[in-house]
Amino acid sequence: MKYSLISSAVSLVLYHHELLSSAGLFGYLAGILYLVTYRANATLIAIGCIATAIITVMYFNWDFSFTGYMTVGVAWSMTILALTVILTIVTMLRKITDSFNHQ
Numbered sequence: 001m002k003y004s005l006i007s008s009a010v011s012l013v014l015y016h017h018e019l020l021s022s023a024g025l026f027g028y029l030a031g032i033l034y035l036v037t038y039r040a041n042a043t044l045i046a047i048g049c050i051a052t053a054i055i056t057v058m059y060f061n062w063d064f065s066f067t068g069y070m071t072v073g074v075a076w077s078m079t080i081l082a083l084t085v086i087l088t089i090v091t092m093l094r095k096i097t098d099s100f101n102h103q
Contacts, residue, residue, distance in 0.1 A: 004033035004080055011077035023077070024070025031076035044083075051079040 007030035014023035031052070038044040052075045056062050059078075060071040 001034075001037050001084075004030045004037060005084055007033060008077040008080040008084075011074060012081065015074045015077070020067060020070045020074070024073030027070075027073025027075070027077040030080050031073065034076070034080050048076075048079055048083060051083070052076050055079060 007026050011023045011026035011030060014020075014026060031048075034048055035045060038048070052072070055075040055078050056072050060068075060075065062068045062071055
């Protein structure tokens with residue numbers, strides 16, 4: 001998962017500097033690594049794919065061109081970083097509540 005997270009961060013930095021083709025390729029790499037990492041957990045794969053589709057439609061002017069396909073890679077990066085933050089917070093809160101319940 002760490003390589004997927006690193007690729008996502010690199011993709012978003014490249015997107016910020018308006019290097020869309022490189023950002024899209026790193027985003028696709030991050031997406032592939034995410035899918036390989038969570039291949040045994042169908043729920044996380046479905047959440048990632050659906051969230052990527054929603055981000056692509058909501059935030060980008062998507063069309064059938066090279067630019068349009070690269071924006072899907074950037075959407076994968078946004079999704080992976082958001083899921084990492086959300087899952088980290090949920091795990092932290094669960095550990096905190098479990099520690100209070102065991103006392």
